[in-house]
Amino acid sequence: MADLQKLYEAVLNGDNKTAVAVTKEALAENADPIELIQKYMIPAMAEVGKRFECEEYFVPELLLSARAMKGALELLRPLLAEKGAEPTGRVVIGTVKGDLHDIGKNLVASLLEGGGFEVTDLGADVPPEKFVEAVQLRNANVVCLSALLTVTMPAMRTTIEALKNAGLRDRVKVLVGGAPVTPQFAKEIGADGYGENASVAVNLARDMVKASSHAC
Amino acid sequence: MRLKLIGCEVILRELSFVLSRSPHTIDAEFLPKGLHDLGGSKMRDRLQEVVDATDPQRYEAILLGYALCGNGALGLRARAIPLVIPRAHDCIALLMGSRRRYQEYFDANPGVYFRSTGWLERGRDLDQTTMQQTRSLTGAGYALQELVDKYGEENGRYLFEQLHTYRRHYQQLTYIETGLEPDGRFEEDARREAQEHGWRFTKILGDFQLFERLVDGDWDPDHFLVVPPGYAIGVSYDEQIVRLEEAPE
Numbered sequence: 141m142a143d144l145q146k147l148y149e150a151v152l153n154g155d156n157k158t159a160v161a162v163t164k165e166a167l168a169e170n171a172d173p174i175e176l177i178q179k180y181m182i183p184a185m186a187e188v189g190k191r192f193e194c195e196e197y198f199v200p201e202l203l204l205s206a207r208a209m210k211g212a213l214e215l216l217r218p219l220l221a222e223k224g225a226e227p228t229g230r231v232v233i234g235t236v237k238g239d240l241h242d243i244g245k246n247l248v249a250s251l252l253e254g255g256g257f258e259v260t261d262l263g264a265d266v267p268p269e270k271f272v273e274a275v276q277l278r279n280a281n282v283v284c285l286s287a288l289l290t291v292t293m294p295a296m297r298t299t300i301e302a303l304k305n306a307g308l309r310d311r312v313k314v315l316v317g318g319a320p321v322t323p324q325f326a327k328e329i330g331a332d333g334y335g336e337n338a339s340v341a342v343n344l345a346r347d348m349v350k351a352s353s354h355a356c
Numbered sequence: 357m358r359l360k361l362i363g364c365e366v367i368l369r370e371l372s373f374v375l376s377r378s379p380h381t382i383d384a385e386f387l388p389k390g391l392h393d394l395g396g397s398k399m400r401d402r403l404q405e406v407v408d409a410t411d412p413q414r415y416e417a418i419l420l421g422y423a424l425c426g427n428g429a430l431g432l433r434a435r436a437i438p439l440v441i442p443r444a445h446d447c448i449a450l451l452m453g454s455r456r457r458y459q460e461y462f463d464a465n466p467g468v469y470f471r472s473t474g475w476l477e478r479g480r481d482l483d484q485t486t487m488q489q490t491r492s493l494t495g496a497g498y499a500l501q502e503l504v505d506k507y508g509e510e511n512g513r514y515l516f517e518q519l520h521t522y523r524r525h526y527q528q529l530t531y532i533e534t535g536l537e538p539d540g541r542f543e544e545d546a547r548r549e550a551q552e553h554g555w556r557f558t559k560i561l562g563d564f565q566l567f568e569r570l571v572d573g574d575w576d577p578d579h580f581l582v583v584p585p586g587y588a589i590g591v592s593y594d595e596q597i598v599r600l601e602e603a604p605e
Contacts, residue, residue, distance in 0.1 A: 199519075200506075204511055238463070238466060246521075265467070265525065289445070289446075290446075291458075294594075297593075320426045325591075328593060
């Protein structure tokens with residue numbers, strides 16, 4: 141029998157090799173992929189997030205845990221699709237136009253995937269129309285915008301305006317983040333939320349998707 | 357006027373040059389470039405310490421040789437004497453002499469990495485503890501070998517790649533020449549760096565306009581924010597970049 145506690149620990153400790161190996165072993169024994177995710181991987185990532193917020197974990201540890209999570213998820217994803225499992229939500233994420241920084245954005249994308257979201261990562265330096273296109277194409281309900289420079293922060297505003305002009309604004313929750321972004325700025329540009337760090341962003345996205353599905 | 361300048365060492369050469377020609381008497385204190393990497397409120401707290409340690413009886417105002425710097429100046433409070441800060445996002449705009457020139461350049465040249473003498477010669481020499489803290493928080497500044505030692509061969513390599521991918525998105529290195537360089541060594545370093553990364557190399561001329569106005573006391577509101585006692589530096593999210601924010605004691 142695969143020792144699934146090892147999967148939890150591998151994700152928590154950023155041990156990609158073990159995470160993948162245990163997942164393979166479990167799948168060979170017909171383990172339920174949803175159970176692997178919900179009972180072991182998501183709690184492990186939640187613990188990673190907690191440690192990050194308590195400053196026991198920092199960016200490198202977060203990157204390694206996200207990678208271990210991803211490694212395991214890649215094996216599980218085809219099975220999830222077969223089972224017709226619905227993702228927590230559909231996210232389109234990118235760093236806004238003019239800004240090439242992507243470490244923070246990549247982290248948020250990984251943690252969102254780890255949180256069961258279907259993530260479309262548009263990369264860096266993404267013009268507003270690309271966000272619009274991706275939201276339509278992927279039927280997204282969350283848009284995450286990242287910027288690391290105060291000089292590119294205004295592009296967050298223009299991206300939100302582009303979503304408005306395309307008639308998509310009411311369909312999606314817009315979350316913004318990045319080192320220079322503040323809650324005040326988020327409010328000023330009409331975003332729905334601000335994630336102070338990657339772990340907060342994921343919780344926020346989850347809460348918003350939940351709240352909006354209840355509203356319907 | 358007797359003024360105090362608190363500036364970043366990354367523009368030490370440029371500020372020293374304009375200081376030498378200022379009509380005013382100015383004491384200068386330069387802080388490590390590493391504050392930039394600490395970022396946000398941590399940088400602000402350090403600046404505030406230096407502002408607070410300035411004798412208000414001795415000076416009429418404190419000049420900041422800084423820009424908004426990724427919100428590193430956000431929330432900085434004037435105590436008994438005013439603070440003066442240029443309206444600019446960062447030191448690249450300061451070196452270019454205007455935030456408008458910077459914005460135009462930025463819009464027309466995506467994916468540019470900037471270099472100037474200060475960016476080439478100044479390290480991240482905060483004291484060791486702070487340095488360690490910055491690096492473990494962000495992972496920035498680690499050499500490959502250090503990451504390998506700390507996280508193992510495979511993980512270390514992965515982290516190094518992840519932490520440096522953004523550099524792959526850059527296409528050009530723009531070297532800002534000010535005319536204060538002793539010889540061609542800085543340009544050579546910048547050219548070498550561009551070549552190593554496969555970036556185009558371009559050189560533009562810096563402009564001392566903002567530096568001069570700052571130390572000459574020519575603080576017109578279009579280019580500077582003067583923060584009187586009881587106020588702090590706020591961010592305006594528009595072309596003005598910074599604004600006053602009430603900050604009662």
